[in-house]
Amino acid sequence: MNYQEVLDFLYTQLPMYQRVGKVAFKKDLTNTLRLAEVLNNPHQRFKSIHVAGTNGKGSTSHLIASVLQSAGYKVGLYTSPHLRSFRERIRVNGEEITESFISEFVNKHQSAIEKIAPSFFEITVVMAYAYFAEREVDFAVVETGLGGRLDSTNIITPELSVITSISLDHQDMLGHTIEEIAREKAGIIKDGVPVVVGHLPPEALHEIKLVVVQKQSVLDEPVVGQVPDMPSDLSLPVLRLNLGTVSRAIDQLRSRGIQVDESAFASGVNHVVAQTGLKGRWQTLRSVPRVICDVGHNEEAVVWLMEQVATIDYEKLHIVWGAVADKSLDKIFPLLIKECEYYFCAAHVPRAMSAEVLAEQAVNYGLKGQVYGSVDEAYHAALANANPKDLVFIGGSTFVVAELNDL
The missing domain is CATH 3.90.190.20 (Mur ligase, C-terminal domain)
Known part of the structure; x- marks a missing residue:
């Protein structure tokens, strides 16, 4: 199959939540794990940062990726959904995944895809992990799709987990209360891995803390009234909204020995649109x-x-x-x-x-x-x-x- 035929295969043969809704949503990691195993588990061959949340997870992911790029690291970025091109979902240092890799990936693994019958999202996630492994990224910043606990992205063990916000959305799939949704988002928290959260409702924060204790993790929550220094030319209000969370996320990475100086932070924030291709946010x-x-x-x-x-x-x-x-x-x-x-x-x-x-x-x-x-x-x-x-x-x-x- 050529590139266009591969895209047609992905869109028409595999369920895609963005197009058809709940019927494509699978609360199960089995297919993702099986497909990843066929590819020798590419998700185990790079460091990652995992980002979940009701709102702000996309822009936060772009910001973290841009800051790490400015610090000199080779950075993969996985986000969804795309706006104009499928290739927007998977990037390395801001450059979209190549058409040739997408075509070769699907053609090479078509028999396994047809046997396992993964969803559109499941195959896209594994494709991203395979691309990041092949390109030997230093870090991959991975945005969840829906929820977190059983989201297809959640086969990674990251350096850091980030939960930007929690509010009522997709209740038919994630739960009808803030507490239920918080428990789903908290599913990205891994044993001993630090967690940064944005400003959350008290009932959501309570659920997060229960999981943090269970996982023997460390929680970094915002200090009331504390506002980080903002680069003077930061123009997008949606980025200012999430800047505090991003700043604390970078501090956590620094505490794990990852070198990011203040000039890299400012440059990454100020140039996020140019460096990562962020679109559709204000x-x-x-x-x-x-x-x-x-x-x-x-x-x-x-x-x-x-x-x-x-x-x-x-x-x-x-x-x-x-x-x-x-x-x-x-x-x-x-x-x-x-x-x-x-x-x-x-x-x-x-x-x-x-x-x-x-x-x-x-x-x-x-x-x-x-x-x-x-x-x-x-x-x-x-x-x-x-x-x-x-x-x-x-x-x-x-x-x-x-x-x-x-x-």
Whole structure:
């Protein structure tokens, strides 16, 4: 199979949570371990940092990777989902995995893949670990997919575990309470491996501490009121939000003998977008009118996003919005700004909620807008209606942001 045929095989033959939802989610590490064993366990051949959390795990992973790069290390980075290209998921020092490696990997191991029948995510994780091992990275920064305890990434024993935040999301798979979700996220904690956590709800922190004691680990939690020194030109608010967690994570790595000086830390933070290819996090697409997109989609993320929008000086607000079908609109719509024009749309994925349903439900929450046939159509309608001093925001779903041609 050539590269395009390999991608078609991955997308159509294997379940993919991002496209089809819960049916593709497997609470079991068996397939990942079996496939890794076929490849002689590549995950055991490099050091790693494991990052979980409801929000902030992606940007935190990018930041840690960028800081380590600036310190002179060869760094692998695994994140999900991708926005435009499958290759975005797997990087070494910011460079995306090669098409040739992807093709060779699937062709070489096709029989094992068909026998084991792993999910899209399971095969992608093992592919990443094989790539990092082949490229002989010094460290791999690995972002979990869903949860942590039985997430496919969780076959590694890292140098450090990081849990950025815990709030209600994916309750049908991870648990219906903060405590249950915290226990799932805490599953990345390994025996004797230190853990850095962000600001967590008290009930979540309690569950984390129970696991830390059980695993004889060390917990590094934030000090109330303590704010780390921030590089002066750090422009993305989502990065500032997670900078304290990243700073403590790097301190923990230093305590384990990993050399990262302050200049490397500042350089890594300031150049994270250029060094790791971070996209879709409060990303400015145009300046006149100002256009911003963000992939945040759960309650905690939407509250924060609306707060950020409110800090911007604009004449009129235009919001392009889409959602996945399993999203609870009764929890999200009350959080959205009412004084604006909405452009409801659906991304071209099976999980997308129809724009008509969005518009019908929006009326109940005082949100006014029109229905559009695609993300592109909604986006260009917003641009056409916006004056130079207006603000256009695009969000609600990773898939909506992924379909923006300006990304």
